[in-house]
Amino acid sequence: MARGQRTEETGEGARFSGQGHDHAHCATLALARADALCDERGVRLTQIRRRVLEVIWSGHRPLGAYDILATLAQESGGKPQPPTVYRALEFLQEQGLVHRVESLNAFVGCPLPDEQHRGQILLCRACGEAAELVEEQGLKALQRSAEAMGFKVESFTVELSGLCPTCRTEEEV
Amino acid sequence: MARGQRTEETGEGARFSGQGHDHAHCATLALARADALCDERGVRLTQIRRRVLEVIWSGHRPLGAYDILATLAQESGGKPQPPTVYRALEFLQEQGLVHRVESLNAFVGCPLPDEQHRGQILLCRACGEAAELVEEQGLKALQRSAEAMGFKVESFTVELSGLCPTCRTEEEV
DNA sequence: CAGAAAATGCAATAGTATAACAATCGATTT
């Protein structure tokens, strides 16, 4: 992977907010994609599920279920209870629209819901933002190694913690 | 890391209980290694810390803090409270003697406490056991890929879920 | 031994997640 700086994308759906992107647009796009995908699959992106997804896409930081709950509670309409949010999150995960960040007990929007994958997530310890990494080689190597000892891999949880491009620069000052 | 002794070892410290190993021995060894390591480092493997480590090494399944707490509560002596167990776990993690399994909110003994590493963990969804994988290539690839997009990796969380050799065989029947 | 630092005890509480059951909604058939 070169340092080419293709347009302004990094390449594969991963992205931190720093690198000048229009987040409103990015969120709108994600919602539209979700609409289309659910329609296509014949599953229902109901109001509450959609609201939860919207809240998640309001930023690039993984949100806890109770953060989402608190946001929804401020909006007009009924105050949802925990199970409501958890059920929506379960649905969204099944559809690949959000990933659970295990090391944070939190949830983040998936920019690549079409493809089947268990997200490899980059987490900035300074600003708290997350981005998704798509990388095949490494996973393949891990899998080969696991299977060499007789283990059958079914799913991957890969979360890398560190500094995003923006925060890295700031710390280097 | 001596590669001499590969009698019944898989190679790198990873191991599921199935493949005929004497677990009592394996646990005793882990405790002895912990004693030596703490001594060498000038830190104190106090009674309670050691008891917690013993409980963790009583099997190969990751245990939750409250599982450990419940076990300790049955033993003679005072009934410890949650903070006691969490503090012991914190110490053990700092010394690399146990790993936290993020996807299970649980803790497992580390068979390789000497080396600096963030465990790559294999989790059997059938029997619940865990084993550790040591694999450099894959991590390197992930890291390269992350750094290519400007992200500075500081730590890895890698947990692979699937079927251990034993359970895999049973399911294939 | 005195004093400081580390470790533990203890009570309360914060944060995360699910169980169980009732009520409602949406689509389909009659």
Next chain:
DNA sequence: AAATCGATTGTTATACTATTGCATTTTCTG
């Protein structure tokens, strides 16, 4: 439109995971 069935949501209660804050005890150091 009424009946029906499954999916979804509402509601209450509770289970599980983790930390804060302060008092007490133990261990180390001078």
